Amino acid sequence: MTPFRRVSGLAAPMPVANIDTDQLAPKQFLTTTERTGLAKALFHDQRFDADGTPKPGFVLDTPPFDTATILIAGNNFGCGSSREHAVWALCDFGFCAVIAPSFADIFYNNAVNNGLLAVSLDAAVVELLLAGAAAQHEVAIDLEAQVVEMLGNQYGFVIDPAIRARLLSGMDMIDEALARLPAVRDREQALGQAMPWLGSVRTGA
Numbered sequence: 001m002t003p004f005r006r007v008s009g010l011a012a013p014m015p016v017a018n019i020d021t022d023q024l025a026p027k028q029f030l031t032t033t034e035r036t037g038l039a040k041a042l043f044h045d046q047r048f049d050a051d052g053t054p055k056p057g058f059v060l061d062t063p064p065f066d067t068a069t070i071l072i073a074g075n076n077f078g079c080g081s082s083r084e085h086a087v088w089a090l091c092d093f094g095f096c097a098v099i100a101p102s103f104a105d106i107f108y109n110n111a112v113n114n115g116l117l118a119v120s121l122d123a124a125v126v127e128l129l130l131a132g133a134a135a136q137h138e139v140a141i142d143l144e145a146q147v148v149e150m151l152g153n154q155y156g157f158v159i160d161p162a163i164r165a166r167l168l169s170g171m172d173m174i175d176e177a178l179a180r181l182p183a184v185r186d187r188e189q190a191l192g193q194a195m196p197w198l199g200s201v202r203t204g205a
Contacts, residue, residue, distance in 0.1 A: 078107025
């Protein structure tokens with residue numbers, strides 16, 4: 001994953017609650033296991049007619065929000081099925097963070113495990129950010145300081161320290177496990193020397 005420290009720029013406002021994973025990545029896009037090429041899937045049914053013709057007026061296809069890297073949305077973002085494609089579609093479109101009052105648990109875990117920062121803020125703060133984003137005011141997210149900034153105001157957010165450390169370092173859970181491999185081998189060697197019978201049981205000798 002790419003390390004996440006600070007991002008700033010325009011944010012796309014979507015003042016809608018209960019945006020589910022079927023909207024983020026409809027079922028017809030779930031056959032792929034590739035994480036790229038899914039930008040077209042994002043909100044596909046709201047963005048395109050049945051024949052693939054773009055529908056006018058959708059915020060993500062309207063400049064300047066078509067280049068936004070932050071999405072601001074309503075409560076319970078990412079509800080629905082556990083499809084990881086929903087996160088992949090957001091990332092492939094260019095988003096590196098989503099701000100909302102709350103997130104579905106499975107979506108949140110899928111997001112942070114793929115390097116997409118999900119920031120939960122009080123609903124009243126999100127309303128302020130939505131209004132500011134619609135007026136094209138710049139939004140910044142500083143993960144090291146754990147703040148969202150707009151118009152000189154800072155809004156602190158809470159994040160699990162382990163998740164924050166992974167995002168800052170750009171390491172996913174597999175990277176973390178592999179980094180611990182030398183320590184695991186040292187521990188196994190020490191145990192093997194102290195209790196050699198364990199090795200016999202493990203190998204079936």
